[in-house]
Amino acid sequence: MTDGGVRETSPVASHRDAGERLGGAVGDADRGVLDARREAFAVPAEIAYFNTASLSPQLHGVRVAGDAALERRARPWSISSGDWFADVERLRALFGGLVGADAEGVALVPATSYGFAVAARNVALRAGERVVVLADEYPSGIYTWRAATRAVGARIVTVRRETGQTWTEAILEVLDERVGVVSVPNVHWTDGALIDLTAVSARAHEIGARLVIDGSQSIGVMPFDVAALRPDFVVTVGYKWLLGPFGVGYLYVGEQHREGEPIEQNWIVRDGSQDFARLVDYRDEYQPGARRFDVGQRTKFELLPMAIAALEQLHAWQVPRIAAALxxxxxxxxxxxxxxxxxxxxxxRRGPHMLGVWLPESVRTGIVAALAEANCFASVRGESLRIAPHLHNTDADVERLVTALAAATPR
Structure with missing residues (x-):
């Protein structure tokens, strides 16, 4: 189903084809690692939670790391100057490893809106240029590009799909030399509809447009390679598919932008900031790489250990295997x-991890409450029931979901 109530018409790919396309089928060796992952998550047996795209279920390991972080924070005398940097750099490297980047390309940000603001300041948008976005896209990027285009006399082009058309086809149709920025996700947040970023990236580079990717609904659960895509910026939150806490997000910055202008001026990203005794020897120089774009108070002693535990678990499970299982x-x-x-x-036409089910308005308005009555949790976005599982979901969860759907959507 497309935006505006238009249903897709392409044939359904086989389950095996989908698995191979998105990271390979789950083999026997993989099953030993990925099966029965329920115990890794703090989800009671009677709860069927299918809303990871909104807020991830919590890993027990993340909770343990958070408890230990609070204990450490309760003893500030035990925190050294080096501790202000160690977890930050560990987290930077872990995220880089998920997207095929080294730590030098990663900035730590608090939200997608912050990352979009950095991108908008540094893409050098010019009067008359066009910024391409998707219809019904998540608001943070839209609001950022509205402000950025107003400031310089550029304009936004909103892509909509025709009947039977994929997002990729619709995007490619509008990409010409007038386009200055292409700002797209990997999957549409409302229903998981897939965008072929390889094709979009190739065309964007061909016309000289800057590519900004919102990875909030894909990074951590779909393979992602910045070396192949060559984006200018990639932003993602940490509390969805990255299984971490609120307030910790990530920004990949292309090498051509790493000498750019941050949106705030804070002390810790300056060259020599590790020497606390000389902080009043003010310096204009920044630390190397994308660190100049880090948010102030990035250290977050209470939260960073939780984010580290989450990304370490994703590395252990391996993103291609998660994608294939989901x-x-x-x-x-x-x-x-x-x-x-x-x-x-x-x-x-969808990612491996999100399933949009089109519903008529008569059913859509009450479906979330009806599912919740059965201890089954999903969300409605646009005209679709958005089902977003993770490795905690079991066959029993699927049965609970199907039973609740059958009761709430009589034929």
Whole structure:
């Protein structure tokens, strides 16, 4: 189903094809690592939680790290000057490893809006240029580009799909030499509809446009490689598919922008800031790489250990294997939803981890409450019920979801 109530018409890809396309099928060795991951998450047995795209369930390991961080913070006399930097650099490297970057390209930000603000300040948008965005996209980027285009006399072009058209096809149609910035996600946040970033990146570079990617609904659960995509900026939050806490987000900055202008001036990103005794020897020089774009108070003694624990777990599970496992799970849910006469987004047109199920308005308005009555939790975004599982979800969860859907959507 597309935005505006238009349903997709492409055939449904096989479950195996979807798995191979998005990271390979889950083999027997993988199953030993990924099966029965429920115990890693703080989700009670009677809860079927399918809303990771809104807020991730908490890993027990993240909670343990948070408790230990609070204990350390309760003893400020035990915190050394080196501790202001150690966790920051560990986290920077861990995130870089998830997207194919080294630590030099990663800045720590508090929210997508902050990352978009950095991007808007440094893409050198000019009067008359166009900024391409998607219809019904998440608001943070839209508001940023509205302000940026107003400031210089540029304009926003909002991409909408025609009947049977993919997002990728619709985006490529509008990319010409008038476009200065292409600002797109990997999947649409409302229903998981897939955007082929490889094709979009190739065209953006061909016309000389800057590429800004919102990875909030894909990084950590879909393979992502900045070396292949060559984006100017990539921003993502940490509390969804990266399984971490609020207030810790990430910004990848292309090498061509790392001498750019940050949106705030704070002391800790300056060259020599490790020497606390000389902080009043004010310096104009920044620390190397993308560190100049870090938010002030980036250290966050209470939160960074939680974010580190989350990213370490993702590295252990391995993103391609997570993607393949969730691709199989969403394929099963889609098949069951189809048996109920519902309209799930076809496998060939969605990410591995999110399933949009189009619902008529008469059902849509009450579906979330009806599911919650059955201890089953998902969300409605746009015209779709958005089902967003993770490795905590079990066959029993799927049965609970299907039963609740059957009761709430009579044929």
């Amino acid at each position: 691709s199989e799970l969403t394929a099963r849910i889609a098949a069951r939803a189809g048996d109920l006469g519902l309209d799930p987004l076809p496998a060939a």
